[in-house]
Structure formats: C-alpha cells, structure tokens
Amino acid sequence: MGTRLGALVERLGGQLVGDANLEVTGIAPLTDAGVSHISFLSNSKLRAQAAQSQAAALIVSAADDAFIAAGYSGARIVVPNPYVYFARAAQYFESLTAIVPAAGVHATAVVADSAQIAASAHIGPRVVIEDGAVIEDGAVISAGCFIGREAVIGEGTKLFANVTFQAYCQIGKRGIIHSGAVIGTDGFGFANEGGVYIKIPQTGRVIIGDDVDIGANTTIDRGALADTIIEDGVKLDNQIQIGHNCHIGAHTAMAGCVGVAGSAKIGKYCTFGGAAMVLGHLTIADKVHVGSGSMVSRSILEPGQYTGFYPLAKNADWEKSAVIVRNLPAMRDKIRALEKTIKTKTEEDES
Amino acid sequence: MGTRLGALVERLGGQLVGDANLEVTGIAPLTDAGVSHISFLSNSKLRAQAAQSQAAALIVSAADDAFIAAGYSGARIVVPNPYVYFARAAQYFESLTAIVPAAGVHATAVVADSAQIAASAHIGPRVVIEDGAVIEDGAVISAGCFIGREAVIGEGTKLFANVTFQAYCQIGKRGIIHSGAVIGTDGFGFANEGGVYIKIPQTGRVIIGDDVDIGANTTIDRGALADTIIEDGVKLDNQIQIGHNCHIGAHTAMAGCVGVAGSAKIGKYCTFGGAAMVLGHLTIADKVHVGSGSMVSRSILEPGQYTGFYPLAKNADWEKSAVIVRNLPAMRDKIRALEKTIKTKTEEDES
Amino acid sequence: MGTRLGALVERLGGQLVGDANLEVTGIAPLTDAGVSHISFLSNSKLRAQAAQSQAAALIVSAADDAFIAAGYSGARIVVPNPYVYFARAAQYFESLTAIVPAAGVHATAVVADSAQIAASAHIGPRVVIEDGAVIEDGAVISAGCFIGREAVIGEGTKLFANVTFQAYCQIGKRGIIHSGAVIGTDGFGFANEGGVYIKIPQTGRVIIGDDVDIGANTTIDRGALADTIIEDGVKLDNQIQIGHNCHIGAHTAMAGCVGVAGSAKIGKYCTFGGAAMVLGHLTIADKVHVGSGSMVSRSILEPGQYTGFYPLAKNADWEKSAVIVRNLPAMRDKIRALEKTIKTKTEEDES
Missing domain, CATH: 1.20.5 (Single alpha-helices involved in coiled-coils or other helix-helix interfaces)
Incomplete structure (x- = not known):
C-alpha cells in the first residue's frame, strides 16, 4: 500500500535526488515522519528540524535543499512549491487506500422516475431525489441527502451524508459539499406593512461553478428574483452563511463562521478570516483579504488586507x-x- | 401562466391606470423587466429609471406616479406601499406555478400509530413522526424531517427537508421552517462541581406562534424548566441560535448568524442585524434595532438604533x-x- | 410518579430537616414551585423569596438555612452546593418519567453486516451505519443519524435525531450529541498554487473523550494528518465550529456560536462566552475565561478573565x-x- 519514489516523481514531477526504488508508505509532518514516510519542508525556519527528520524522503525547494543536503541523509524531491507538492502527494497516497463508493442506487433511496441518474453515480441509502433532478457521471450522493426538483449535481461532485440541495439549484464538476450544508434555502426577504412582515417569494436559484468546496452546515440562500452565484474554485469552510443574490468571485476562500448578507458582490481571489461579516449590497474588489472577526460595513474597492476587531485584554x-x-x-x-x-x-x- | 392586470387589481387592490385586459406573466426588477412583466418603484430615487422601464405595468405610489406618468407609457397600479404590493403580487405569481405537495403519507415515512396526521397534510419520504405528535391541516413535512413525541405542527405550516423538531414542542399556523433547523434541542444548562459539569435536564418546551419563519440550520433550545417562547410573526434568518427560556416578542426579525443567550427577553417589533449577539438574562424593549455585528451586553430599555462594532481599516x-x-x-x-x-x-x- | 423526600436524600445525600415521608412530584424554580414540588436556593440574594416559597421542600446551603429556617415552614435539604444538588435531583425526577428508547435495530435502519451493534443499543428508524462501525452497550442512535465506517460510539452515549458522525471518528462513554451536529467533516486545508486552491486530504480523526456534550449543528473537523482531540467532560453548546487538529482540554465549556480555528490548543477548565473566536495555532492555558463576542488573536498563557468587544451605544x-x-x-x-x-x-x- 505504498509507492516507489520514482513512481511518485513520474506522476507528480519534481527532481529526485536519491534512490528511485525506495518504497514509501505515506506522508507525515516533519516531527512525526518515520523511516517509511516522506515529509516536506514548506517553511525555511524549519530547515534544522528537516535535516534531522527520520523521513525516507523530503519534499524541498531548491533554496532549502542547498541548506539541508549536507545534513540530511534521506532522499529529496526538489520542487518549486513544496506545500503544493505535499498536497498532491497526500492526494495520491489517499487515493491508494480510499474506498470509492460503488456506482448505483441504493435500495432504500427514493428517486423520482423523471430524475436522470448517471450509471456511474453513487446514490446512497435513504437519499431522496425529486422530479427532474440530474446527477452526472461519477457524482456521489451519500446517505440521507435530499436533492430537490430539477437540481443538477455535476460530474464527479461529492455530497457527504445529510446534505440538503434544494430545487432548481446547480453545482458544477469536482465539487464537495459537506454534511449538513443547505443549498438553496429561501432568502430572507420581506416587505414590512405596519410592523408585520410579508414574505417575498424567493424564486431565484443558487448556481455554483466547478471545483467548489462547501463546508459542513454552511447555508447558501437562493436568489429572490435573480440567482445567487458562486464561481469556480471558491472554497467555503463550515457554518458560513451566504445571503440571497450574493455573487462570490472565483477562487475566493472563506474560513468558518463567515457571514455574507444579501446582494453582496465579492471579487476573485479574496480571503475572509473566520467569523468575518460582510453587510448586504456591498462590493468587494478582487484580492481583498479580510481578517477574522472583522465587520465589513462599506464597499472595499482596493485590494489589500483589512481588519477590524476589538483587541482582547484582561x-x-x-x-x-x-x-x-x-x-x-x-x-x-x-x-x-x-x-x-x-x-x-x-x-x-x-x- | 399569467394574469390580466384587471384580475390582479381585483385580487390585491390598488388603482389601475391603463388597460385592465393587458396580460402579464410575472414580476421583475426595473432593470430586468420585459414587456410582459410588471415591475415596481419602491425607491423614489429610481424614478428616472422607472420611467424608462420596458415593463408592461409599474406598481407605484401616488407621489411617484405624478412624476413618472408623463414619461412612462405602460400601465400603472397606484398603491400606498409599492414594496408591500410587490410582495403580494410576487406571492400571487408564485402561486400560479407552485407545485403543491400532495396530501398523504409517503410509503417510506415512519409514523407512530398514535400520531395524528390530518388527511390534508403532506408527509414526505423518510419522515419520522413519533408517538402522539399532531400534524394539522395542510401542513407539509418534507423529506427526512423528524417530528418528536407529542410535538404539534400547526395548520398550513411547512417544514422543508431535513428539519428536526423535537418532542413536546409546538409551532402555530402558516409557519415555515427551513432545512437543517433544529427546534427543541436541550438548553446549555449545567451545575459545576469542582470543575466538572453536571447536566441539568432541560424539560421545558419551545412554543412558537403563528406566521413564524425559521431559517436554515437555525437552532432554538427548549426551556430548562419553563418554555422558550417565540411569538407570532417572528422572522428568523439562517444559522441563528436562540438559547433556552428566551422570549422573542411578536414581529421581531433577526438576520443571519444572530445569537441570543439563555433567558433573554426581547420585545416586539425589534430588528437584529446579522451576527448581532445578545447576552443572557437581558431585557430588550419593543422597537429596539441592533446593528450587525453588535454585542448587546446590557439590557436596552428604550427603543432606538444601537450599534457597536470595531470599524474596519487597512x-x-x-x-x-x-x-x-x-x-x-x-x-x-x-x-x-x-x-x-x-x-x-x-x-x-x-x- | 414522585418520590418521598427520604428516598431522595437516601439517593443523593444531604441533611433532611422535615418529614421523610413527604411525597414530592417534581422540581421547580422558587417562584413557580407549588406545594408538591421541591425547589432550591442557590443565590443568597433570594433568601426572602425562598422563605415565602410554597414549595414542599427547599434545597439550601447551611448558611442560607440559618436565615430561612425561621420563616419557611416546609422541609429543607441542607447541602454544600444547592445548585449541584438541584441538577442531580432534576436528573432523578426526569429519570422517573423518561421514555427510554428500546434496545434493538429499527426495521428501516441500514446497518452494514460488519458493524458491531451491542444488543442493548437502540438504533432508530432511518439510521445508516457503515462497515466496521462499533455501537457500544446502551448507546442510543436516534432517527436519521449517519455513522461512518469504523466509527465508535461509546457506552451509553446518545445521539439525537439527524446527527452525522463520520468515518473513523470516536466518542467515549455517556456523551450526548444533539441534532444536526457533524463530527469528522474534512478540515479546511488547501495549498495555494497561483491563486488556485489544491485540497490537502484530511486523513486524521476526531477523538472525543467521555462525558462530552455536543450541541445542535455544532461541527468538529477531523485532523489533517494527526487527530482532533476533545478531552473528557468538555461541553459544547450549539453552532460551535472546531477546526482541524484542535485540542480541547478536559472540562472546558463553550457557549453557542464559538469558533476555534485549526490547530488551536486549549487548556482544561476554560470557558468561552457565546460567539467568542480563537485564531488558529494558538495556545490557551488552563482556566482561561474568554468573554462573549471576544476575538482571541494571540496565545493566552496565564489563567484569568479576558474580554474584547466594542461597547454597544446608541x-x-x-x-x-x-x-x-x-x-x-x-x-x-x-x-x-x-x-x-x-x-x-x-x-x-x-x-
């Protein structure tokens, strides 16, 4: 259940210095790696620690390699970005042991006749799929998920157990939705008549691009009239709330507990620290980075790092x-x- | 799948200026409305935009009508509150195409013999309903919901998929509970003995009035000994946490991610911006408006607008x-x- | 459905002053207690109120007893910590009427052949249990729960309806997990390559000790390579987010909506007020108390009370x-x- 270093480098690239036939069984942090592991040095401050690692092989940058080559007796894989290489290597090792859910529809699933389920898709126990929904090739719908009418789950996208994906919403390819997430709930829209709220029907959708990850218990509201849009490559952590008609630009990442109020338009390549909040109808430029616990109450039109929380004290x-x-x-x-x-x-x- | 303007005005009121026989197929914002849509002008700043709208008809106030009548060639429905009228019109258009879940109990639902299910109620696939629960006329319990022992779901109330509604709790008429919400979980009550927590049983209920909306993944704790109370017309957005023994006054609205700690007593007609927090055992008067991201750490006994968050900066x-x-x-x-x-x-x- | 005072004291200790044969039917707060209830005085400020209580018996400290003995005509149970005694008495009264779920596996549950289910465990309707999972003696897995591959649910632990407990994770004895909680979701780990995120597989577990309570819709991420650890006696309220590789020390309690970012190491006997946030990779000493709505952005190495939120104002x-x-x-x-x-x-x- 391992791989030869040569095979790894053949698959993932990088310059191997050492024995291509060496077998490695997994990947581990510097401090935990044993003699059958590979490890990685992604922070130059840890060069000394790396040089003393017991790992069979180290993933290093050329700059760090020059420093550790003398002291470290294992093999090295020299690459431009060791942390990215670590991610890919970890994906590879995981693929060796991962249990892939079998194609087919579980006997206890309740699937509407008019739903289109690809033959290669996995539909787990107790799943409910309503009329006209489309589950594309290789998609995995785990136990207890609900897929509403005419919703679309793209090729290779995985829903963990107990996800709710409401009617007419769509997610693209290679996405991941974690348990408890709710996609396409009604937005919070009311007209107020003498103190009493009159519900405004929420008839838009949630349209999610490719390679989007959505964390556990995260909620994304459907649009009121137009759609809520999540572009390609967006990564949302757990317990995030995205209001109706928001637009989140490609490759933006949000840490846990972030809230984005309705109709906010957020650029590409942004990051939001945990529990950051964005008020409604704001515009956030590309490459804006908002610190944890910070409230964004006005539009941000320039890239940069923004923060606003009260400093902790005794x-x-x-x-x-x-x-x-x-x-x-x-x-x-x-x-x-x-x-x-x-x-x-x-x-x-x-x- | 549309309506004549005359039929709309007959149903919803308002003074029609234009052709009562004109057919309209739906409602859209000013900028998106096409020649078969009606639209609305709820903000006088948009008068110029409204006058150029392609909409077949506009919902306007008398004051705005005086300004746009000259420039705009479509029909007008003149009403006291265009936004409220828009909400009602949107509800009407939605009702024309809405798919109403059929009455009856799905074959895969697990319903206790002693539960009382109205003949007109819809019980979806995989629903579990425990002993003595009551589901009233026209209620909709969507796929995967859990209804605990002796819980009561009032007439016409709709639970979206995967709601958890615990034992002995009650919700009134015409309510909506969105997916992933959990009503009636144990409150967070412990006695501390030498550092170790001893659980205090939470034996109260959650009692929810009529016309209450509860957002996705919102949680409302049952009372410790007495009940947690949510009065009529309260609107709760997603991911809100209401602690045990709270009392939320009628027609109060809370945006996403708000937290209310135990035993807080909140008045009527209040609003809470997203991620606002209220500490336990506080009293909040009627008509208090708390800004987003603000921490309420003392009782507020006067109506008004309150705020407290650190301003964002580079x-x-x-x-x-x-x-x-x-x-x-x-x-x-x-x-x-x-x-x-x-x-x-x-x-x-x-x- | 009640108990004699003598039986109560025999079971829970304390010095009874009054008639051991007096029957009491339940426990209630001072203001609500009727003549068949017992009540408790845990706050000396309420002595006057206690003396006028209609309760059949009062749980009091020796210090308070000296004050109320003259004025109060009912029985007294004199104990060192009345609030702890109240908790235990309430547990006892609850046990008299609690409906214990029957042992056995519901017909609609989907349980893998290789899962080990104790004969005394309760597996509710629509539960899914995957290969190799272990459900120990007396555990209760309520309707709609999902238990992943090789997960372990310890003796006497109760999962309320619709909990998601992912593969390989473990919880010890006498725990409680409330509805909608998700244990063992992937941590939020990515390497960034030119703006695009590459997922780092999350192959650690969540390991939870004994006597741990986890609130509704709370999420705990599995570790990236190593495990996320929750020690004995930890109490987590609703909607808490615990990032990957966190370590929460024994008997630490967190109120609702708290967020803890990845790899934070939190000591024992800490408390966190609602919506407090802890950044990643920080160390928090034992006996640190963080106020509600406070952002912990640096390690805290000394015990004490810490706060940091913007004060509310008009x-x-x-x-x-x-x-x-x-x-x-x-x-x-x-x-x-x-x-x-x-x-x-x-x-x-x-x-």
Missing part, C-alpha cells in the same frame, strides 16, 4: 478602555480645548 | 489604532496631566 | 466614537505635540 483592562471608547468624543473635545488654550496663551505671550 | 492602520485602544487609559491620564499643567501655569501666570 | 454615539477610533493615531500625535509645546514653553519660561 477583563479589567478591557472595561477601562471600553468606557473610554464610549467617551472618545469628550476626550477629543478636551484635546481641542487644550490646543485652543495653548494657542491663546502663546499668542498672548508673543503679543 | 490592516496596518487597524494595528496602530488597536494598540492605542488598549492604551486609552494611559492616553486619558496624559490629557489629565496636560490639563493640570496648563491650569497650574495659567494660575502662576495670573498670580 | 447608533449616533457609536458613529462618533468609531470615527475617532479610526483616527486614534492622529489624536495621539496631537497629544504628543501638546506635551512638546508645553514642555518647550515651560523651559522657555524658566530660562
């Missing part, structure tokens, strides 16, 4: 500073008064 | 301001020292 | 203070300039 210190924060306008007024007093005094003295 | 700027926030007490002391110095100097000069 | 006041918060560096510079001016002036005056 409770007693926080209480003191928080009182002053409330009273900052008074403090500003005092400073202005001091400036004026001094200016007046100086003028008097000089006159 | 990361470098935030770092500078955050350091000073921590040191505000020192800054205050410096200002006091300056004030004292100047006061002393002034007195010296004057003496 | 919106107009917040807007004024928030503007100044952004401009604090300018304010500091003004103060420095004032200090310098005064220093210069004073030196001039004195020269």
Whole structure:
C-alpha cells in the first residue's frame, strides 16, 4: 500500500535526488515522519528540524535543499512549491487506500422516475431525489441527502451524508459539499406593512461553478428574483452563511463562521478570516483579504488586507478602555480645548 | 401562466391606470423587466429609471406616479406601499406555478400509530413522526424531517427537508421552517462541581406562534424548566441560535448568524442585524434595532438604533489604532496631566 | 410518579430537616414551585423569596438555612452546593418519567453486516451505519443519524435525531450529541498554487473523550494528518465550529456560536462566552475565561478573565466614537505635540 519514489516523481514531477526504488508508505509532518514516510519542508525556519527528520524522503525547494543536503541523509524531491507538492502527494497516497463508493442506487433511496441518474453515480441509502433532478457521471450522493426538483449535481461532485440541495439549484464538476450544508434555502426577504412582515417569494436559484468546496452546515440562500452565484474554485469552510443574490468571485476562500448578507458582490481571489461579516449590497474588489472577526460595513474597492476587531485584554483592562471608547468624543473635545488654550496663551505671550 | 392586470387589481387592490385586459406573466426588477412583466418603484430615487422601464405595468405610489406618468407609457397600479404590493403580487405569481405537495403519507415515512396526521397534510419520504405528535391541516413535512413525541405542527405550516423538531414542542399556523433547523434541542444548562459539569435536564418546551419563519440550520433550545417562547410573526434568518427560556416578542426579525443567550427577553417589533449577539438574562424593549455585528451586553430599555462594532481599516492602520485602544487609559491620564499643567501655569501666570 | 423526600436524600445525600415521608412530584424554580414540588436556593440574594416559597421542600446551603429556617415552614435539604444538588435531583425526577428508547435495530435502519451493534443499543428508524462501525452497550442512535465506517460510539452515549458522525471518528462513554451536529467533516486545508486552491486530504480523526456534550449543528473537523482531540467532560453548546487538529482540554465549556480555528490548543477548565473566536495555532492555558463576542488573536498563557468587544451605544454615539477610533493615531500625535509645546514653553519660561 505504498509507492516507489520514482513512481511518485513520474506522476507528480519534481527532481529526485536519491534512490528511485525506495518504497514509501505515506506522508507525515516533519516531527512525526518515520523511516517509511516522506515529509516536506514548506517553511525555511524549519530547515534544522528537516535535516534531522527520520523521513525516507523530503519534499524541498531548491533554496532549502542547498541548506539541508549536507545534513540530511534521506532522499529529496526538489520542487518549486513544496506545500503544493505535499498536497498532491497526500492526494495520491489517499487515493491508494480510499474506498470509492460503488456506482448505483441504493435500495432504500427514493428517486423520482423523471430524475436522470448517471450509471456511474453513487446514490446512497435513504437519499431522496425529486422530479427532474440530474446527477452526472461519477457524482456521489451519500446517505440521507435530499436533492430537490430539477437540481443538477455535476460530474464527479461529492455530497457527504445529510446534505440538503434544494430545487432548481446547480453545482458544477469536482465539487464537495459537506454534511449538513443547505443549498438553496429561501432568502430572507420581506416587505414590512405596519410592523408585520410579508414574505417575498424567493424564486431565484443558487448556481455554483466547478471545483467548489462547501463546508459542513454552511447555508447558501437562493436568489429572490435573480440567482445567487458562486464561481469556480471558491472554497467555503463550515457554518458560513451566504445571503440571497450574493455573487462570490472565483477562487475566493472563506474560513468558518463567515457571514455574507444579501446582494453582496465579492471579487476573485479574496480571503475572509473566520467569523468575518460582510453587510448586504456591498462590493468587494478582487484580492481583498479580510481578517477574522472583522465587520465589513462599506464597499472595499482596493485590494489589500483589512481588519477590524476589538483587541482582547484582561477583563479589567478591557472595561477601562471600553468606557473610554464610549467617551472618545469628550476626550477629543478636551484635546481641542487644550490646543485652543495653548494657542491663546502663546499668542498672548508673543503679543 | 399569467394574469390580466384587471384580475390582479381585483385580487390585491390598488388603482389601475391603463388597460385592465393587458396580460402579464410575472414580476421583475426595473432593470430586468420585459414587456410582459410588471415591475415596481419602491425607491423614489429610481424614478428616472422607472420611467424608462420596458415593463408592461409599474406598481407605484401616488407621489411617484405624478412624476413618472408623463414619461412612462405602460400601465400603472397606484398603491400606498409599492414594496408591500410587490410582495403580494410576487406571492400571487408564485402561486400560479407552485407545485403543491400532495396530501398523504409517503410509503417510506415512519409514523407512530398514535400520531395524528390530518388527511390534508403532506408527509414526505423518510419522515419520522413519533408517538402522539399532531400534524394539522395542510401542513407539509418534507423529506427526512423528524417530528418528536407529542410535538404539534400547526395548520398550513411547512417544514422543508431535513428539519428536526423535537418532542413536546409546538409551532402555530402558516409557519415555515427551513432545512437543517433544529427546534427543541436541550438548553446549555449545567451545575459545576469542582470543575466538572453536571447536566441539568432541560424539560421545558419551545412554543412558537403563528406566521413564524425559521431559517436554515437555525437552532432554538427548549426551556430548562419553563418554555422558550417565540411569538407570532417572528422572522428568523439562517444559522441563528436562540438559547433556552428566551422570549422573542411578536414581529421581531433577526438576520443571519444572530445569537441570543439563555433567558433573554426581547420585545416586539425589534430588528437584529446579522451576527448581532445578545447576552443572557437581558431585557430588550419593543422597537429596539441592533446593528450587525453588535454585542448587546446590557439590557436596552428604550427603543432606538444601537450599534457597536470595531470599524474596519487597512490592516496596518487597524494595528496602530488597536494598540492605542488598549492604551486609552494611559492616553486619558496624559490629557489629565496636560490639563493640570496648563491650569497650574495659567494660575502662576495670573498670580 | 414522585418520590418521598427520604428516598431522595437516601439517593443523593444531604441533611433532611422535615418529614421523610413527604411525597414530592417534581422540581421547580422558587417562584413557580407549588406545594408538591421541591425547589432550591442557590443565590443568597433570594433568601426572602425562598422563605415565602410554597414549595414542599427547599434545597439550601447551611448558611442560607440559618436565615430561612425561621420563616419557611416546609422541609429543607441542607447541602454544600444547592445548585449541584438541584441538577442531580432534576436528573432523578426526569429519570422517573423518561421514555427510554428500546434496545434493538429499527426495521428501516441500514446497518452494514460488519458493524458491531451491542444488543442493548437502540438504533432508530432511518439510521445508516457503515462497515466496521462499533455501537457500544446502551448507546442510543436516534432517527436519521449517519455513522461512518469504523466509527465508535461509546457506552451509553446518545445521539439525537439527524446527527452525522463520520468515518473513523470516536466518542467515549455517556456523551450526548444533539441534532444536526457533524463530527469528522474534512478540515479546511488547501495549498495555494497561483491563486488556485489544491485540497490537502484530511486523513486524521476526531477523538472525543467521555462525558462530552455536543450541541445542535455544532461541527468538529477531523485532523489533517494527526487527530482532533476533545478531552473528557468538555461541553459544547450549539453552532460551535472546531477546526482541524484542535485540542480541547478536559472540562472546558463553550457557549453557542464559538469558533476555534485549526490547530488551536486549549487548556482544561476554560470557558468561552457565546460567539467568542480563537485564531488558529494558538495556545490557551488552563482556566482561561474568554468573554462573549471576544476575538482571541494571540496565545493566552496565564489563567484569568479576558474580554474584547466594542461597547454597544446608541447608533449616533457609536458613529462618533468609531470615527475617532479610526483616527486614534492622529489624536495621539496631537497629544504628543501638546506635551512638546508645553514642555518647550515651560523651559522657555524658566530660562
């Protein structure tokens, strides 16, 4: 259940320095790697640690290789980006032991006659698939999932157990949706008449591109009239909320607990730290990076790193500073008064 | 699959200026509306846009109608509140095409003999309904829902797929519960004995009024001894957490990711922006509006708009301001020292 | 369906002052307790209220008993910690009426042949249990749960309806997992190659100790290579997110909506208020208490109470203070300039 280094390099590239016939059984961090593992050095600060690793082989950059080659006796795979190579190698090792769900529809699944299920797709136990839904080649719909009417699950996309994917929504190829996620719930849209809310029907869809990952218990609302759009390569962690009519640009990533209110338009290649929040109807440019716990209350039109959270302190210190924060306008007024007093005094003295 | 303008006005009211026999097929925003759509003008800033709309008819207020009547050649429906009328019209158009789940119990549902299921209710595939539960007329329990012992689902209330509604809890009429919501989970109640937590049984219920909407993956805890109460007309978005023994007043609305800790008592007609948080045992008056991302740490006894989140900035700027926030007490002391110095100097000069 | 006071004290300890043969039917708060209830006084401020309670018996500390004995005519159970005793008594009363799910596997459950199900375990309707999973004695797997391959559910642990427990993960004895929780979803791990994310397989597990409670819709990610660890006695409320490779120390409690990013190491006996957030790779010492809505952005190596959230204010006041918060560096510079001016002036005056 392993591979020869030569076979790995043949598959994934990189320059091998060492024995191509050496067998390795898996991948492990520097500190845990044993003599049958390969490991990786993605942070130059760990060169000394790497040189002492017991790993059979190390994935390294050329710059780091020059430093560790002398001290480290194992094989090296020299590559431009060791962390990316590690990811690909880990995918490869995982593929050696992964249990691929069998094609076919489980006897306990409830599948509408008009649904189109590819012969190579896996439909697990207790799945419900409604009229006109399309499950493409190699898609995996795990136990307990619900697929609504005319929804489309693209080729090779995997839904873990207990995902809810509502009617008319679509996801492209090679996506992953984790358990408990709900795609295509009604957006939060109401008109208010004398204090009472009147529901606005949410008749748009959620349209999700290729290579999109969606975390556990994440929710994405369908559009009100138009659609909610998630472009290719977007990665959403767990417990994220995306409001109706949002548009998330390609290759943007959001960490857990992020919330995006309705109709926000977020660019490509952005990142959002955990629990960051974006208000509705804002525009966020490409390559904007928002720190964890930060509230985005205005549009951000320039790329860059943005942050806004109250710094943590010992409770007693926080209480003191928080009182002053409330009273900052008074403090500003005092400073202005001091400036004026001094200016007046100086003028008097000089006159 | 459309309607004549005359039929719409007959049903929903409003003063029609134009051809009552004109057929319209749906409703769309000003910018998207085509010649068979009706559209609406709910924001007077968009008068110019409205006047150029291709829509067959516009829903407008009398004030706006006076402005657009000259420029716009389509029909107009003049009403007191165009946005509310839009909501009702959208509901009507949706009703023309909506697929109503058929009455009856799906063959794969597991329903206890002692449960009372109205003949007009829909019980979807894979639903589980336990002993003594009551599903009233016209209720819709979609695929995969769980209804606990002696729970009550009121007339016309709809549960989307994969809702969990625990034992003894109740929801009234015309409610909506979205997928993944969990109603009636145990509250977070423990006694601490030498560092170890002893669970306090949570034996209260969740009692939900009429016309309440509950978002996807929202959780509402059952009371510890007494009940958790959600009054009529409350609207909860996705991923909201309501702690045990909370009381949410009628027609209060909360946006996504809001958290309310146990035993908070929230008034009627309040609104909470996304990710706002309310600590436990607080009282919030009627008509309090809390901004997104704001932490309510004390009771609010006066209506009004309240906010409290750290303003976003470029990361470098935030770092500078955050350091000073921590040191505000020192800054205050410096200002006091300056004030004292100047006061002393002034007195010296004057003496 | 009640108990004699004597039987209660025999079971739970405490010094009974009053009639051991008195029958009580349940437990209630001071204000609600009727003549057949017992109640408890856990807060000395409520002594006067307690003395007037209609409860048949009161659980009190010795200190409080000295005060109320004169005024209160019912029985008293004198104990060191009335709140803990209340919890245990409430557990006892609940046990008298609790409906224990019957042992055995429901006909609609889908259980792999190679799974090991204890004869005393309850497997509810629509449950799916995959190959090699182990369900120990007395465990309860409620309707709609999914148990992945080779997962282990310990003795007496209860999963409420619709829990997802992924492959290879384990939970110990006497645990509770509430509905909608997802244990063992993939961690959020990617390598970035030119803006595009490459998934790092998440091959670790989630290993959960004994006496752990996990709230509704809470998510715990499996480790990337090593495991995510939740030690004994940890209590997690609803909608909490625990990232991959986190380690949560024994008897730590987290309130609803808390987020912990990957590889954070949190000590024992900590508490986290609702919606507190912990960044990744941090270390938190034992007995650290983090307030609600606070962002932990650096390691905390000393026990204590920590807080950091922006204080709530009327919106107009917040807007004024928030503007100044952004401009604090300018304010500091003004103060420095004032200090310098005064220093210069004073030196001039004195020269």
